[in-house]
Amino acid sequence: MRAAIVADLHDAAVTVAGLPGEPGCTAALPGETPAAFVARQAALHDAVWVTAPETGGLLHSLCNAVPPARWIGCDAEAIAQASSKHRTQAVLAAAGVPVPRPGLDAAGRWVCKPDDGAGSVATQVLPGPPAVLPPGHHAEPWVEGEAMSLSLQVTAARGTVLLSVNRLQVRVATDGTVLCDWPQPAVWRAGDARWPVLQRLAAQVAAAMPGLRGFVGIDFVWHPVAGPVVIEVNPRATSALVGLSAALGRPVAREIVQGWADDPH
Numbered sequence: 001m002r003a004a005i006v007a008d009l010h011d012a013a014v015t016v017a018g019l020p021g022e023p024g025c026t027a028a029l030p031g032e033t034p035a036a037f038v039a040r041q042a043a044l045h046d047a048v049w050v051t052a053p054e055t056g057g058l059l060h061s062l063c064n065a066v067p068p069a070r071w072i073g074c075d076a077e078a079i080a081q082a083s084s085k086h087r088t089q090a091v092l093a094a095a096g097v098p099v100p101r102p103g104l105d106a107a108g109r110w111v112c113k114p115d116d117g118a119g120s121v122a123t124q125v126l127p128g129p130p131a132v133l134p135p136g137h138h139a140e141p142w143v144e145g146e147a148m149s150l151s152l153q154v155t156a157a158r159g160t161v162l163l164s165v166n167r168l169q170v171r172v173a174t175d176g177t178v179l180c181d182w183p184q185p186a187v188w189r190a191g192d193a194r195w196p197v198l199q200r201l202a203a204q205v206a207a208a209m210p211g212l213r214g215f216v217g218i219d220f221v222w223h224p225v226a227g228p229v230v231i232e233v234n235p236r237a238t239s240a241l242v243g244l245s246a247a248l249g250r251p252v253a254r255e256i257v258q259g260w261a262d263d264p265h
Contacts, residue, residue: 001051004242008253015045034058039065047072047260049214051237053118054083059236069265072257074235078211082235085115085138088209089230095208097201098229100140109142111178120170123178143221143229149183150218151240151252152202155259160206162199163252165192166240168219183240186247194222201228209233213263215241215256 006016017037018025028037034052042048042065049072052059060079063071074082081087089099102108112130113123115138130139147168153161165188169181188194201220206212217234245252 001237001239001241005049005253008245008251017041035061035065038062042066042070046070049073054079054235055116055118072260073214075211075213078209079235081209082233083116085113085232088233092205092208092230095204097204097208098226100143100229102141104223104226104229105142105144110139111142112137112139120178120180125172125176125178143223145221145223147221149240150198150202151244152216153256153259154206154212154214154216156263160203162202164244164248165198185240185244198228205230205233214260
């Protein structure tokens with residue numbers, strides 16, 4: 001994801017952060033925490049775009065280390081909301097956004113996952129609701145259909161723009177473990193009859209979580225009867241960004257930075 005962003009910004013003045021010894025990268029000082037490193041770099045740059053997971057409060061802490069006017073991305077409250085699967089679905093359901101509910105899988109299956117988790121890590125499909133929910137976990141009805149994601153650009157100036165609809169490569173192993181491979185970007189195009197429905201869905205989600213900004217991902221399942229059902233919101237660059245510029249024929253990361261520059265700070 002970081003490499004995809006840097007490739008789009010190849011002729012801009014960019015400092016790339018990385019691990020000590022990584023070629024072409026600026027690294028943290030010995031003993032320097034990630035938040036302290038990001039804060040130090042923020043003071044030297046006009047803008048900061050961080051690629052990091054929201055799990056464990058990492059992205060939230062890095063967001064708080066950067067002055068809001070220099071942060072490219074979602075604000076701290078939106079990151080905190082999206083970091084919890086349960087909280088995200090509660091916020092979206094209250095706003096009328098379709099989220100998992102019983103009856104959307106013929107077999108009546110459920111899925112159990114860490115409430116603060118990334119991707120399909122430790123995600124398990126169960127034959128029904130769990131008798132006991134493990135600490136720190138979230139359970140929801142399984143939704144039958146096509147596993148997909150939306151890539152969005154959200155700005156104050158332009159609102160919510162649907163960039164692409166991507167296919168998630170989701171498999172369920174015989175023991176119920178959920179496995180995800182690299183997504184296929186931009187598999188549904190703007191001429192698809194489902195595009196306007198998904199554009200409205202994206203706008204609904206952004207209205208329900210007004211701190212979403214920059215590149216945002218929404219994982220959803222297209223149910224054959226109910227249509228799109230939102231599973232989670234990713235308040236950051238996602239793996240769908242890799243290959244997206246090539247698929248769309250334009251530099252998406254540059255558009256995200258330009259959108260940040262056009263917004264009031």
